[in-house]
Every structure is written in C-alpha cells, then in structure tokens.
Amino acid sequence: xxxxxxxxxxxxxxxxxxxxxxxxxxxxxxxxxxxxxxxxxxxxxxxxxxxxxxxxxxxxxxxxxxxxxxxxxxxxxxxxxxxxxxxxxxxxxxxxxxxxxxxxxxxxxxxxxxxxxxxxxxxxxxxxxxxxxxxxxxxxxxxxxxxxxxxxxxxxxxxxxxxxxxxxxxxxxxxxxxxxxxxxxxxxxxxxxxxxxxxxxxxxxxxxxxxxxxxxxxxxxxxxxxxxxxxxxxxxxxxxxxxxxxxxxxxxxxxxxxxxxxxxxxxxxxxxxxxxxxxxxxxxxxxxxxxxxxxxxxxxxxxxxxxxxxxxxxxxxxxxxxxxxxxxxxxxxxxxxxxxxxxxxxxxxxxxxxxxxxxxxxxxxxxxxxxxxxxxxxxxxxxxxxxxxxxxxxxxxxxxxxxxxxxxxx
Amino acid sequence: xxxxxxxxxxxxxxxxxxxxxxxxxxxxxxxxxxxxxxxxxxxxxxxxxxxxxxxxxxxxxxxxxxxxxxxxxxxxxxxxxxxxxxxxxxxxxxxxxxxxxxxxxxxxxxxxxxxxxxxxxxxxxxxxxxxxxxxxxxxxxxxxxxxxxxxxxxxxxxxxxxxxxxxxxxxxxxxxxxxxxxxxxxxxxxxxxxxxxxxxxxxxxxxxxxxxxxxxxxxxxxxxxxxxxxxxxxxxxxxxxxxxxxxxxxxxxxxxxxxxxxxxxxxxxxxxxxxxxxxxxxxxxxxxxxxxxxxxxxxxxxxxxxxxxxxxxxxxxxxxxxxxxxxxxxxxxxxxxxxxxxxxxxxxxxxxxxxxxxxxxxxxxxxxxxxxxxxxxxxxxxxxxxxxxxxxxxxxxxxxxxxxxxxxxx
Numbered sequence: 145x146x147x148x149x150x151x152x153x154x155x156x157x158x159x160x161x162x163x164x165x166x167x168x169x170x171x172x173x174x175x176x177x178x179x180x181x182x183x184x185x186x187x188x189x190x191x192x193x194x195x196x197x198x199x200x201x202x203x204x205x206x207x208x209x210x211x212x213x214x215x216x217x218x219x220x221x222x223x224x225x226x227x228x229x230x231x232x233x234x235x236x237x238x239x240x241x242x243x244x245x246x247x248x249x250x251x252x253x254x255x256x257x258x259x260x261x262x263x264x265x266x267x268x269x270x271x272x273x274x275x276x277x278x279x280x281x282x283x284x285x286x287x288x289x290x291x292x293x294x295x296x297x298x299x300x301x302x303x304x305x306x307x308x309x310x311x312x313x314x315x316x317x318x319x320x321x322x323x324x325x326x327x328x329x330x331x332x333x334x335x336x337x338x339x340x341x342x343x344x345x346x347x348x349x350x351x352x353x354x355x356x357x358x359x360x361x362x363x364x365x366x367x368x369x370x371x372x373x374x375x376x377x378x379x380x381x382x383x384x385x386x387x388x389x390x391x392x393x394x395x396x397x398x399x400x401x402x403x404x405x406x407x408x409x410x411x412x413x414x415x416x417x418x419x420x421x422x423x424x425x426x427x428x429x430x431x432x433x434x435x436x437x438x439x440x441x442x443x444x445x446x447x448x449x450x451x452x453x454x455x456x457x458x459x460x461x462x463x464x465x466x467x468x469x470x471x472x473x474x475x476x477x478x479x480x481x482x483x484x485x486x487x488x489x490x491x492x493x494x495x496x497x498x499x500x501x502x503x504x505x506x507x508x509x510x511x512x513x514x515x516x517x518x519x520x521x522x523x524x525x526x527x528x529x530x531x532x533x534x535x536x537x538x539x540x541x542x543x544x545x546x547x548x549x550x551x552x553x554x
Numbered sequence: 555x556x557x558x559x560x561x562x563x564x565x566x567x568x569x570x571x572x573x574x575x576x577x578x579x580x581x582x583x584x585x586x587x588x589x590x591x592x593x594x595x596x597x598x599x600x601x602x603x604x605x606x607x608x609x610x611x612x613x614x615x616x617x618x619x620x621x622x623x624x625x626x627x628x629x630x631x632x633x634x635x636x637x638x639x640x641x642x643x644x645x646x647x648x649x650x651x652x653x654x655x656x657x658x659x660x661x662x663x664x665x666x667x668x669x670x671x672x673x674x675x676x677x678x679x680x681x682x683x684x685x686x687x688x689x690x691x692x693x694x695x696x697x698x699x700x701x702x703x704x705x706x707x708x709x710x711x712x713x714x715x716x717x718x719x720x721x722x723x724x725x726x727x728x729x730x731x732x733x734x735x736x737x738x739x740x741x742x743x744x745x746x747x748x749x750x751x752x753x754x755x756x757x758x759x760x761x762x763x764x765x766x767x768x769x770x771x772x773x774x775x776x777x778x779x780x781x782x783x784x785x786x787x788x789x790x791x792x793x794x795x796x797x798x799x800x801x802x803x804x805x806x807x808x809x810x811x812x813x814x815x816x817x818x819x820x821x822x823x824x825x826x827x828x829x830x831x832x833x834x835x836x837x838x839x840x841x842x843x844x845x846x847x848x849x850x851x852x853x854x855x856x857x858x859x860x861x862x863x864x865x866x867x868x869x870x871x872x873x874x875x876x877x878x879x880x881x882x883x884x885x886x887x888x889x890x891x892x893x894x895x896x897x898x899x900x901x902x903x904x905x906x907x908x909x910x911x912x913x914x915x916x917x918x919x920x921x922x923x924x925x926x927x928x929x930x931x932x933x934x935x936x937x938x939x940x941x942x943x944x945x946x947x948x949x950x951x952x953x954x955x956x957x958x959x960x961x962x963x964x
Contacts, residue, residue: 219629224623
C-alpha cells in the first residue's frame with residue numbers, strides 16, 4: 145500500500161502499443177494495492193515535429209507561443225494513456241500541468257516549479273483513481289502555459305512525489321539503471337543497486353544522461369527516493385537515496401563519468417597580480433558562457449597562465465572574448481583545444497579514503513596518458529585528457545577500481 | 555476602426571503556407587486600423603488523426619479524455635498563427651478556450667458556452683495586439699477541458715463577438731458565401747449578398763452546411779452581424795443580419811435547401827384516438843432519435859396513419875421501436891423508405907406573399923414529381939419526394955422562382 149509516482153519518457157510512450165504496455169504496468173501496481181500517479185512525456189518525435197512546424201514559419205519563434213505549441217505533445221499522451229487505463233477497467237483521470245495546478249515562474253521554455261496544488265490529485269487517489277499528469281509543463285501566475293525545458297518531465301515527477309509525500313518516484317526509461325560507466329565503452333560495466341543523490345548529481349553533470357540533473361537536485365532537496373528502471377524489462381533498477389552511513393560495504397568509487405562536449409582555452413603571460421582571474425572569467429560569464437574546470441598557475445617569469453573549459457559550441461565565442469581581454473591585459477598568447485575529453489571518478493566513499501587520486505593518476509600513467517588538467521571535489525576527481533585516449537582511460541580506471549560486473553570477473 | 559472577430563476553419567489553416575496567408579489577411583485588417591480577434595480550428599485532418607489514435611485503443615473512449623485529446627488540435631494552430639503574425643511584425647497573443655476563459659457546462663464533446671470573460675482580450679486589444687483564440691473548446695466550472703462538438707469554432711467566434719460587442723463576425727470558409735442553392739446541383743445558383751438569421755437557420759438545418767446552426771442561432775439571439783466569406787478569394791461574401799423591413803426589393807424566396815440524409819417511416823391502421831401520436835413519437839424520442847417532418851392523416855376506415863422522417867443512420871433502430879409499438883397498438887403495418895429526399899423553399903418574403911406553395915407544387919407537378927409529404931412554417935415550405943427526382947426538383951424550383959444569377963439569364 146504505497147503511494148508511487150511513475151514517470152514514462154517519450155520512448156516508453158512512443159506508440160499506441162507502448163502506451164498500452166504502460167497502462168498494463170500501472171495496472172499491475174494498482175492490483176498490488178498501490179496508489180499511482182503517472183507522469184508522461186510527449187510521444188517520441190512529437191515535440192520535434194511541433195518545433196519543426198514552428199521553424200517553418202520563424203527561426204526564433206516567441207518562447208510563450210512555443211510553450212503553447214509543444215505542451216500539446218504531453219496533453220495528447222495523458223489522454224491516450226488514460227483511455228488505455230479505462231480499457232483495462234482501471235479508473236483514471238488526466239490533468240495538464242495547468243490543471244493540476246503546477247505553478248511555475250514565467251521563464252518560458254525553462255520555467256521553474258514554484259508550487260504544486262496536491263488537493264485535486266489527493267481527491268482522485270482517495271477515490272481509487274490513477275492520476276495521469278502531463279510532464280514538462282506548468283502555468284504561471286497569469287495562467288500562461290509554461291514548459292520546464294527538455295527533460296523536464298523527470299522534474300515534474302519528482303516535484304509531484306515531493307508534494308504528495310510519495311513513497312517512491314520511479315523514472316522509467318530505456319536503460320535499466322545507472323551503471324558504473326557507459327556500457328558502450330566498458331562492456332562489463334555494472335548496474336548499481338544504489339547510488340547517493342550527490343553521486344548521481346556528479347554522474348549526471350558529467351554526461352551520464354539517465355536523469356535530468358534538476359530532477360536529482362530536487363529529489364535530494366526534498367528527500368524523495370528516486371528509482372531508475374527500464375520500461376521494457378522487469379528489474380529493480382537503481383535506487384537513488386540519501387547516503388546510508390551504516391553501509392560498511394560502500395565502495396570508494398561508485399562510477400566513472402565522462403564527456404567529449406568541452407573545449408579548453410588557455411591565456412598565457414598575464415601579469416600575476418590579484419583580480420586577473422576574475423577579470424578574465426567575468427568577461428566570459430557576462431557573455432553567458434558557462435565555464436567548467438578552471439586551473440591557474442604561475443610561470444617562473446612571474447607571469448600567470450589561466451586554463452578553463454567551456455562547451456564546445458561556445459569555443460569560438462569564448463576565444464573572441466579572450467583575445468580582446470588578452471590585448472587589454474598585455475597577455476602573450478591565447479591557445480584553444482577542442483580535442484579534449486573530461487573524465488571523473490565519483491564516489492561518496494572517497495571522503496574517508498586517502499590515496500584515490502594517487503591510484504587514479506598511477507593507472508593513467510601506466511597507460512602513458514598525459515593529464516592536462518585536474519580538479520577535485522569531496523566526492524569527485526576530474527581530469528582533462530586528450531580526447532583520443534578517452535576510452536582507454538575509462539577502461540583502465542574501471543578495472544583499477546574493480547568496478548566490473550562480479551560474475552564476469554572470475 | 556472596427557472590432558472584428560474572424561474565424562478560419564480547418565481547411566483555411568490546413569498547411570503552414572495557409573496559416574501564413576491567414577496571418578497576412580489579419581495583418582491587412584490591422585493595417586486598416588481595425589482591432590482583430592481571430593478564432594481558429596485545428597489544421598484539417600488533425601482532429602481525425604487524434605480521434606484515430608484514441609480509437610486504436612478503445613472504440614468508445616471517455617468523452618472527458620477525448621476533449622483533452624482533440625482540444626490539442628486548435629492549441630497547435632493558435633500558436634502557429636501567432637508565430638506567423640509575429641513574423642509579420644504584428645503583435646499578437648494566443649489563448650486556449652480555458653485561458654480566455656470560455657466557461658461551458660460539463661457536457662463533454664457537446665458543451666454549451668455559459669459565460670465568456672472578455673477582460674483579458676480587451677486588455678490585449680487596447681494594447682494593440684491581435685488576440686488569437688482556440689475555437690471549439692472551453693472549460694467547465696471544475697477546470698475540465700470541454701469541447702463544443704464538431705463545427706463549434708463558428709459558435710466560439712460568434713460568442714466572442716457577442717461578449718466583445720464586435721462590429722462584425724466574419725466566418726472564413728472554402729466557399730465564398732451563401733448560395734440560393736447548392737451550385738453543384740444548379741450551375742447558375744447565385745451568391746446572396748444578404749440573408750436573414752431566420753432564413754440562414756432554415757437553410758443550414760436543411761443541409762446547406764456553410765455555417766454551424768448553433769452559431770447562427772447564437773448570432774441571431776445576440777444580434778451579431780455575421781458574414782460568410784472565402785479564405786482563398788477576395789469578395790464581400792454573404793452578410794447574415796436581422797430582417798430589414800424597409801427592403802422592398804426582398805425576394806419572396808431566398809433559397810432552396812435540400813438533403814438526402816433522412817428516411818421515412820409509416821405506421822398504418824392505428825386507432826384514431828387522442829394520444830396515439832404522442833405514444834408513437836414519445837417512444838422514438840425516448841430512444842434519443844430525432845424526428846424531423848411529421849404527417850398524420852385519417853383513412854376512411856377511421857384508422858389513422860402516421861408518417862415521419864428520421865436520420866438514415868437511425869432507420870433500423872426506429873423501425874424496431876415502431877414494430878414493438880405497432881404490436882401494442884394493434885396497428886396493421888409498418889413501412890419504411892430510405893430512398894427519399896427532403897427539399898425546402900426558404901424566404902422571409904413568403905410571410906406576406908400568398909401562393910408560394912401553390913406555385914411550388916405546380917412546378918413540381920409539371921415535372922411529374924410526386925410529393926410524399928408536405929410541411930410548412932412561416933418562412934419555409936418543405937416537401938419530401940423520391941430521392942431520384944431531387945436534382946430535377948431543385949432545378950425546376952430554382953428556375954420557377956427566378957433565383958438564377960442575373961448575368962447568366964439573358
């Protein structure tokens with residue numbers, strides 16, 4: 145007799161047959177005695193189809209009108225899923241974001257949830273109904289339709305779970321859980337039974353795109369147990385929870401995240417005086433370019449060099465700014481490099497274990513992989529390396545920290 | 555400087571190019587200094603596509619969920635048209651039925667408008683914005699999405715025009731006005747410059763499917779001048795207004811309406827006592843079958859026979875009821891005939907002119923067309939004839955009452 149919020153993404157509801165399969169899954173939970181709230185995305189392809197229609201008219205359509213347009217995608221799915229539930233004899237009712245109501249700010253296309261009225265959903269749940277809610281959307285104070293941005297359906301699910309004090313929020317997707325690293329790179333990557341919110345955040349922000357990062361933050365903040373499972377196969381998935389201090393078996397390293405989305409910029413020969421870093425990075429920030437890893441050091445001639453990474457799409461824009469700044473500061477050189485990859489070891493166990501960094505660097509050195517940048521936090525060690533060594537590095541570390549699937553070890 | 559409500563149907567917004575053409579039309583009115591509210595339908599084919607998706611799951615889906623589903627059709631159009639208006643530099647904002655807000659009763663799929671909040675639209679109009687509203691939909695007292703049923707966008711337009719006290723409500727469609735009769739049957743049928751609400755109602759209910767009948771009733775009730783025009787060609791269309799008593803030129807007959815949708819049932823040999831007609835028609839009515847033309851007469855043996863027409867789709871159902879009733883009443887016979895057509899002369903001028911019926915019957919007699927049933931009202935004479943003579947009858951009457959296009963007469 146639990147209250148469960150389930151979220152099914154676009155692939156899971158991509159066809160009428162899949163919608164019917166979701167209805168059967170939901171019905172199974174109902175038969176077990178659980179109360180269920182279901183959050184759904186638009187059928188896969190639908191959001192892009194709608195965006196395509198608008199783009200035929202105008203390359204940069206109004207964000208308010210785009211929200212009116214694309215929010216119809218989820219509205220279609222809630223109606224179809226509810227009809228499929230009725231067909232199975234399961235009482236159910238659908239709600240758009242505005243109907244729930246999910247109140248957001250007015251930042252169209254990237255709105256943030258401010259408040260959820262759980263009253264109407266609770267009435268339906270008490271009456272034994274399944275509640276089907278359109279993900280990704282809400283309504284602002286003036287009744288304008290808003291959307292939470294791509295992947296926002298995860299956030300909707302977590303927010304509803306928090307508002308309803310649900311026992312678990314289940315995110316159904318096309319993978320069966322969170323892995324120690326990308327199984328396409330390391331064949332014997334292992335599905336994790338559990339992972340902490342903090343670890344998941346670090347994994348997600350590094351490109352393990354199983355869950356939308358904001359939804360994990362949200363779940364951590366409101367302590368909503370989050371589970372990632374497959375829509376297509378049965379299985380326990382991965383449970384994302386608060387850190388369990390009693391868990392003596394916790395491994396030092398939980399997983400390895402990586403991405404190839406970034407590029408590196410270096411400005412050399414700048415005077416080594418206070419305020420230089422803020423001058424450089426301030427200019428980049430004002431251009432709305434997000435900066436990721438940052439490293440500064442001082443050369444023997446008492447000039448400094450500053451290196452940082454940005455998203456590859458922003459490289460040209462960032463270089464132009466840097467060259468202007470270089471002229472102002474009398475810097476000697478600006479270098480850029482788009483052939484880099486970022487890789488991180490993640491694990492709450494690191495906090496209490498020394499030597500993780502040393503072991504990591506040693507494993508990379510054994511493979512003759514040069515480390516270009518290093519950045520550390522309490523539960524993560526990030527390195528930037530040459531892109532061409534990425535797979536090699538991930539496999540070496542996966543093996544060095546014994547993250548393999550145990551039954552394949554022997 | 556008029557306030558105009560315009561409605562564009564599914565064909566008029568059926569492609570991105572047509573939506574852009576509508577935006578240009580609206581912009582032309584804005585440039586002339588008019589304030590414009592635009593009501594749009596779903597892109598043609600879209601409503602059927604959505605219904606098709608639901609029917610893949612369930613033959614008779616819940617009416618509430620169908621309203622959630624199909625209302626997305628118009629929501630897509632309002633966003634696209636608003637984006638197209640922006641592209642032309644025209645300030646505009648879109649609203650769903652629920653956002654306006656168009657309050658209806660809770661009769662899903664055939665809801666009736668109860669109240670319209672004109673406040674928000676008036677604010678936008680004052681700010682110089684075009685207001686784009688989704689037709690066909692509203693919201694009930696509990697915030698559930700409702701639809702007005704097929705063709706309901708016309709009703710939305712008229713209701714908005716009434717609420718805003720608009721100077722004119724323009725219905726853009728794929729014909730360029732209301733004709734004396736169907737031009738596919740009579741090649742020289744003439745477009746009417748004006749027609750009264752009453753005449754239009756009689757024409758519409760007889761199958762001249764230019765306007766949805768409820769929208770004409772609504773327009774008549776709230777005295778909203780209604781104009782039917784073509785989306786694709788320029789032209790004055792047909793203005794539907796209150797009767798103009800000063801108009802000496804008013805023709806006796808304005809037009810000829812007809813349809814082939816009905817079937818005829820006769821029950822014979824029933825006792826000629828009071829209450830028989832109500833007994834028969836009451837049973838039919840309780841089965842939710844709408845009865846149209848009714849004729850009763852008494853035979854020389856003091857039994858009566860009762861003949862009436864129903865929609866052809868209801869013929870079998872009505873016959874079953876009639877046979878049951880016949881047994882109860884001791885009637886001798888039940889006949890049915892699906893090969894009939896109904897035809898009506900319509901015109902407010904009839905009120906003050908005797909002899910219209912006689913002239914009509916004479917014209918039909920000259921063509922040897924037998925009249926099976928006759929029914930008259932103040933501004934209409936309806937006859938039921940054998941279906942195979944329909945075109946012949948319409949042409950004969952069109953000519954007898956001189957309804958032809960004058961420049962083709964000579």
